[in-house]
Amino acid sequence: MSEKDNPLTEAFFYILLSLRHPNHGYGVIQEVEELTKGRVSLGAGTLYGALQTMQKRGWICVVSQETESRKKKEYIITEAGKEVFETERARLAELLGNADLMDRA
Amino acid sequence: MIRFRLYFDKDPETEWLNWMASEGWALKGFFAGFYSFEKCGKGEWIYQIDFGEHAYHVSDEYRELMTDLGIEIVALWGFWIILRKRAADGPFELYTDTESMIGHYRKILKMFMGVIALELICFLVEVIGGVTGTGIAWGFAVLIAVLTAACGRAAFKMQKVISRLEAEKNGIEQ
Numbered sequence: 001m002s003e004k005d006n007p008l009t010e011a012f013f014y015i016l017l018s019l020r021h022p023n024h025g026y027g028v029i030q031e032v033e034e035l036t037k038g039r040v041s042l043g044a045g046t047l048y049g050a051l052q053t054m055q056k057r058g059w060i061c062v063v064s065q066e067t068e069s070r071k072k073k074e075y076i077i078t079e080a081g082k083e084v085f086e087t088e089r090a091r092l093a094e095l096l097g098n099a100d101l102m103d104r105a
Numbered sequence: 106m107i108r109f110r111l112y113f114d115k116d117p118e119t120e121w122l123n124w125m126a127s128e129g130w131a132l133k134g135f136f137a138g139f140y141s142f143e144k145c146g147k148g149e150w151i152y153q154i155d156f157g158e159h160a161y162h163v164s165d166e167y168r169e170l171m172t173d174l175g176i177e178i179v180a181l182w183g184f185w186i187i188l189r190k191r192a193a194d195g196p197f198e199l200y201t202d203t204e205s206m207i208g209h210y211r212k213i214l215k216m217f218m219g220v221i222a223l224e225l226i227c228f229l230v231e232v233i234g235g236v237t238g239t240g241i242a243w244g245f246a247v248l249i250a251v252l253t254a255a256c257g258r259a260a261f262k263m264q265k266v267i268s269r270l271e272a273e274k275n276g277i278e279q
Contacts, residue, residue, distance in 0.1 A: 009204050026173040044174050044188075045155055045199030048167060049208060052158075073169055 008088045014040060015050050015060075016085045022063050022074040025051065051075060059084055106130060106142045113259035115154040115185070115213070116266075122152035122187070135180040135187060151197040152179075155186040156213050184216060203274045210267050217260040224253040 008016070018031040029042045042050075054060045059081030063074050077085070112118035122132050122140075131145035132152060157163055160183050171178060175194050180187040190197040200206040228249045234242030 009202060011202050011205065024173065025170040029174070041196075041201060043198045043201035043205075044171060044176055045209060046201045046205040048170055049205050051166075051170075073166060 006084070006087050007091060008084070010040060011042060011046055011050055012054070013085075013088060015042070015047070015054070016077055016081055019060050019075050019077045019081070022076045024072055024074045028075075054081065108140045108142065109138050110140060111138050111255075113255050114262055115156070119152060119154050122154075126150045126152060126189075132179055132187065132189070135182055148192055150189045151192050152187065152189045153197055153199045155188060155199055156209060156216070157181070157184050157186050160184050203270050207267055207270045207274070210263050210270070214260055214263040214267065217256050217263065221253055221256050221260060224249055224256065228253060 014032040014035060015028055017035070018028045023031065025047055029047060032040050032042055051060070055062070055075075057080070058078055060075045061078050063076050064072070110118075110121070112121075125132065125142060126145065127148045129145055129147045130142040131150050132140055133143045134141040157167070161181050163178065163181065163186060168178065171188065174190075176188050176190045176197070178186060179189050188199070200209050228246055231242045231246035231249060235246055
């Protein structure tokens with residue numbers, strides 16, 4: 001993992017999160033919209049680019065799912081992806097923890 | 106209906122396609138500056154233009170994602186991908202955060218810089234041809250110079266958009 005992998009962009013953070021289970025592109029967009037109550041709505045280009053980048057970096061991989069009609073491409077987070085996510089979680093926890101100092105001012 | 110236009114910048118081109126759609130003309134095909142339209146309900150479609158990874162080809166992954174999202178690939182031209190989605194299905198934006206917008210415009214800028222470099226080489230070849238007595242070479246030289254200027258202008262605009270986006274991004278982070 002390189003320096004510039006963190007902090008994750010909001011899009012990357014939420015895409016990784018919605019790939020904790022196998023999910024396809026459309027499912028990722030829907031899940032991110034639900035999680036953020038419509039605040040983050042991923043555009044097709046943003047999502048496609050992120051999926052390509054994350055595959056290249058080995059953070060996610062493809063799991064093909066056979067359905068009656070056709071092969072459907074699904075993605076899932078890898079161990080490397082989970083590691084990146086945890087690093088980001090630790091960074092965010094630090095921010096939130098330090099934010100509590102405000103209450104004691 | 107067929108219209109001929111030469112666009113070097115995708116943003117005004119997208120605007121024009123959406124204006125045509127709002128007037129009841131949906132783009133159906135594109136070839137070398139010729140845009141073919143067919144009648145549609147006013148504002149039935151929203152158009153967007155993407156910049157692909159390969160010329161005249163999109164990956165199955167791209168195609169599948171777009172299909173799943175109700176997005177239709179109307180035309181492929183070089184690296185350009187003209188897309189549309191029914192307005193009734195909600196808003197249609199391709200890039201929804203500053204980082205991915207910057208990435209998108211950087212790819213376009215890189216392509217223009219490559220094209221400009223090639224054009225300059227061709228220009229030099231034609232000038233040498235002209236100097237050594239091939240009259241017609243001067244004509245080509247002028248034509249290439251005009252094309253280079255148009256690409257240069259487009260590249261300059263891309264650079265401006267990227268600078269604005271970078272400033273936006275840094276503004277948030279500072």
